[in-house]
Amino acid sequence: MEPRAYVEEFLSFLRVERHLSAHTLRNYALDIRQFVTFWEKSQGPRGLSEVTYRHLRAYVAGMLTGLRKSTVARKLSALRTFFKFLQRCQVLDLNPARLAPTPKVEKTLPRFLTVDEVFHLLGQAADDRNFQDCRDRAILELFYAGGLRLAELTGLDLSHLHLKEGLVRVWGKGAKERLAFLGRPARAALAAYLPVRRRLLEHLGKDQEPALFLNPQGGRLSSRGVARVVERRARRAGLGGRLTPHGLRHSFATHLLEGQADLRTVQELLGHASISSTQRYLHLNLDYLMEEYDRTHPRAAAKVKNEREARGGKGNKGKGQKQK
Numbered sequence: 001m002e003p004r005a006y007v008e009e010f011l012s013f014l015r016v017e018r019h020l021s022a023h024t025l026r027n028y029a030l031d032i033r034q035f036v037t038f039w040e041k042s043q044g045p046r047g048l049s050e051v052t053y054r055h056l057r058a059y060v061a062g063m064l065t066g067l068r069k070s071t072v073a074r075k076l077s078a079l080r081t082f083f084k085f086l087q088r089c090q091v092l093d094l095n096p097a098r099l100a101p102t103p104k105v106e107k108t109l110p111r112f113l114t115v116d117e118v119f120h121l122l123g124q125a126a127d128d129r130n131f132q133d134c135r136d137r138a139i140l141e142l143f144y145a146g147g148l149r150l151a152e153l154t155g156l157d158l159s160h161l162h163l164k165e166g167l168v169r170v171w172g173k174g175a176k177e178r179l180a181f182l183g184r185p186a187r188a189a190l191a192a193y194l195p196v197r198r199r200l201l202e203h204l205g206k207d208q209e210p211a212l213f214l215n216p217q218g219g220r221l222s223s224r225g226v227a228r229v230v231e232r233r234a235r236r237a238g239l240g241g242r243l244t245p246h247g248l249r250h251s252f253a254t255h256l257l258e259g260q261a262d263l264r265t266v267q268e269l270l271g272h273a274s275i276s277s278t279q280r281y282l283h284l285n286l287d288y289l290m291e292e293y294d295r296t297h298p299r300a301a302a303k304v305k306n307e308r309e310a311r312g313g314k315g316n317k318g319k320g321q322k323q324k
Contacts, residue, residue: 019175031078069103138193146180147252172271
């Protein structure tokens with residue numbers, strides 16, 4: 001079988017058996033096809049059964065120079081998964097990417113908002129008759145109310161929304177279903193959006209579009225389109241720094257934890273399979289952490305100082321009274 005045929009089989013496996021999102025599938029397709037192009041140019045008609053670590057090292061050295069460490073790490077991870085699939089198909093005996101060292105990637109936290117910034121972002125005036133205004137406000141409210149991933153929001157259908165109950169059914173990574181909750185502002189924003197959504201479809205002569213969030217042409221709003229919505233609204237609100245959809249999800253998690261929500265609860269709300277994924281959000285504001293430490297730790301500096309001053313004050317007063 002030709003290398004590109006194996007790539008298509010691999011992508012079909014990821015889509016059908018692993019239930020990966022369209023965004024993740026695009027990344028896999030890009031990374032694997034890039035390697036196959038390198039292989040065909042450098043090795044001609046040789047099959048993928050002859051790939052070795054030496055070939056992979058040459059690919060990494062020649063093709064990935066100048067890329068960010070995170071990009072190289074992602075591409076190597078994709079190749080490991082692809083070669084593991086070829087092992088399963090009995091094309092390869094060993095995984096040539098198994099020994100490839102992954103670049104150490106610095107963990108960076110996305111831009112997230114304070115509570116005041118969220119209220120400022122979501123409090124912008126909107127025209128309830130304008131399709132884009134209503135849609136954009138509903139998107140922002142839903143991101144912050146439910147802590148959704150970008151792919152989860154773009155994958156929502158109208159049938160997934162249960163506005164009366166204040167719930168939306170979400171399919172996360174690995175096609176795992178969970179419920180996201182809608183507060184009163186999110187419900188109001190969605191209730192305002194649905195009539196203008198219906199009017200747009202009627203105007204375009206489309207009445208069978210299942211997607212919840214639409215573009216002006218009546219089709220499903222893309223991930224890139226949603227990211228532009230978030231960035232545009234943040235810029236309009238005068239918020240410094242580039243805000244992404246994941247920044248709103250991060251804000252959701254951070255504010256819950258700062259409000260002393262249980263870590264396991266936040267894990268469930270975010271749809272994390274592992275608690276270690278949720279712990280990434282425990283960066284919390286340093287001032288908040290110091291305040292909490294001083295307030296709760298029995299040997300915190302501020303607490304000890306206050307108690308010492310209280311004891312000292314009483315002692316001095318007693319001595320003064322005795323001397324009189």
